[in-house]
Amino acid sequence: MLGKVLYLIILPVCISILVIGHGKTVANAFGTCLHKSQTLLLVDLPGTYSLMSNSVEEEIARDYICFGNSDCTIVVVDATCLERNLNLVFQTMEITKQVIVCVNLLDEAKKKGIFVDLKKLESLLGVPVVGTIARKRKTLSKLLDTVCDVCSHKIRPIPKTVIYAPIIEDVILKMQNVIPSTLPIDSRWLALRLLDYNEKIISAVEKHLSISLNKDVFQKVRLESIAILEQNSILASELKEKIVSSIMFYAENICKNVIHYSKSNYSQSDRRIDRILTSKMFGFPIMLLLLAVVFWITIIGANYPSQFLSNIFGMIEEKLLFIFNYIHSPSWLTGILVSGMYKTLGWVVAVMLPPMAIFFPLFTVLEDSGYLPRIAFNLDNFFRKCCTTGKQALTMCMGFGCNAAGVIGCRIINSPRERLIAILTNTFIPCNGRFPFLITIASIFFGSLFVRY
Amino acid sequence: MKSFTLNQLPINQEAVIFSLNCHDEIRRRLLDLGLVYQTKITPILISPSRWFNCL
Known part of the structure; x- marks a missing residue:
């Protein structure tokens, strides 16, 4: 089963x-x-x-x-x-x-x-x-x-229902009366969402249940309900707040009975760390230092595996050339397959794989330690000045590893405009694949300016 | 009983929410976190980038 x-x-x-x-x-x-x-x-x-x-x-x-x-x-x-x-x-x-x-x-x-x-x-x-x-x-x-x-229905849960203010309960009932009883979704929940008139809910219901709903009836009842609520001094925009208030009231009461604290200052050590990580003096230096450390480990640490892989691929290439010579293959074929395809593959893997193999685990460590939200918190105001959101700091960090992953990560951003900005600007972050190229060009053109005599 | 906006509230000062006058997006987020009328809140951290506003 x-x-x-x-x-x-x-x-x-x-x-x-x-x-x-x-x-x-x-x-x-x-x-x-x-x-x-x-x-x-x-x-x-x-x-x-x-x-x-x-x-x-x-x-x-x-x-x-x-x-x-x-x-x-x-x-x-x-x-x-x-x-x-x-x-x-x-x-x-x-x-x-x-x-x-x-x-x-x-x-x-x-x-x-x-x-x-x-x-x-x-x-x-x-x-x-x-x-x-x-x-x-x-x-x-x-x-x-x-x-x-x-x-298997051995246990039948009976969830506690949140009872809202009487006037809200009345309008819920009104809406429930016009909802077809054949719908497999809970009518009380649907009534609440329809009172909010969430367009997306209605289209989601129609799409997933493959039916079409009579929107005019719902709209009519909703307008009547809003009129009733306004008569009782609840504005339409306040309805959601009232609903959440009721839920939080229940939640608060339950927690009072169910949770016991043996220490009143239970989050003190967390707060102390947070205060340092987001302080005026240490917040940014720590961030930059961590970034520098991560990059230093990636770039320097990647040299050794790169060298190793490069040597191995070189050895295999010699063997391949030998084999191709042995079977008297034409030089253009050897050229395409060995000097072209295989060599390029060897270069790319030897150069790009080690930094990625080092960067992503380091990034995961940062993520698991919970430091990334502090980065977003620190930089949020700067991002807001650019009309985007602090969450973009997270997608940009991901972009250091891989721009494609960073772009996919942009779905955590709610507002469509901010999401677009985050996606477009993500390409300005150098990803791991571009590091070797960028470092080479920088060394050639700019490194020569700093030659030691 | 004075009323403040959130940015005027000093750190570690407890206060009770009286109303949410804000952008729709932020309002939704605050509702999701359960910050509604009569919830007690205490600001504990300010983003350091806020301090650079003064420069």
């Missing part, structure tokens, strides 16, 4: 003003696993804080949860900042009933003296809650057990 499971990573890709996250997926990644003789198909969704926003990754996540026909959705939350992540949990529970909450990073929480009462959280949320430490396999198998139970 094939059970489909959705795996939703909630830690976001990037920020521009606040604290850090480190989700890496921007599209969907799939995987299968075998657990207790059941094959599970897992889909990893983009990291997001909420499903209401309009960025690409959030739309992908939302579309998959709504229309992906999954048997179960796992929402992964960070134990160290549970309140903020419960926003996403509640939003997911509004879309689908088959939800499992996975409270991750319990070891980090323990280090900071944060204790999360998982049983109580389960009873308050109405859905299964599993605590995990992603590095320890034992905890993951408990998660998979719960997944199998939910998929």
Whole structure:
């Protein structure tokens, strides 16, 4: 039996003003696993804080949860900042009933003296809650057990619904009345989104369910609802805020009952490091120093493997020439195949592969350490002066490794205009493939200006 | 009870959000993070590039 499971990573890709996250997926990644003789198909969704926003990754996540026909959705939350992540949990529970909450990073929480009462959280949320430490396999198998139970309906989650202000509940009901009951999506959730009149939702519904909806009816009810809300002094633009307020109110109450802090200053060491990394005096010098170190290691360190590879390819070339001579091949053929194709291939691999093999792991270390968002934070204001966003600092860093990867990474930028600017200017960052060429030209034309006598 | 804009709020000074008057894009981001009316906030870091504004 094939059970489909959705795996939703909630830690976001990037920020521009606040604290850090480190989700890496921007599209969907799939995987299968075998657990207790059941094959599970897992889909990893983009990291997001909420499903209401309009960025690409959030739309992908939302579309998959709504229309992906999954048997179960796992929402992964960070134990160290549970309140903020419960926003996403509640939003997911509004879309689908088959939800499992996975409270991750319990070891980090323990280090900071944060204790999360998982049983109580389960009873308050109405859905299964599993605590995990992603590095320890034992905890993951408990998660998979719960997944199998939910998929086979041994456990039937009853998610807690967020009840909004009475007037909002009234207009939700009004909208729900005009939604066809044959739609497989939760009508309350759809009603809420239609009240917001999110065009993209309607086209997504039509596209994925291959039906066409009567937009005029929805528009009519929406206008009536807005009129009712305005009579009660809620502007149309404030509706979303009110909805999020209600959700956060529930989240706050739950967290008060469920989280116990043994230390009041649990994030002090993190803050101290942050204060140095983003300080006036040390912020930029540290950044430039790290960049210089990374490049120095890449360029100097790549010399040795380059030399080695170059020697090997040279040896093989001699052998090849010998073989071609032996079979009396015409000189034009030897020229094309050996002196042309093979030699070029050897040069390119020997020169370009070592720097890449060194740069990308270094970049990964920087990324895993969580330093990249601090770079974006430091440079954000400068980027804003250029009418773009601080997230571009991240795509530019990626561009040092490979421009193509940097350009693909630009999808983390929400605004289309800023995304275009980031894509176009990414080519001005020298990528690893261009380094050897740039260094050669610089040495030839400019290095000679600094010849020592 | 004084009201500030976020940039006027000194570091480590706790405050309560009264309203969000901002660009749509930023408003959406703030809502996603759960920063709504009556949420307590404390600024803890200022970007160093802000200081270069004065130059």
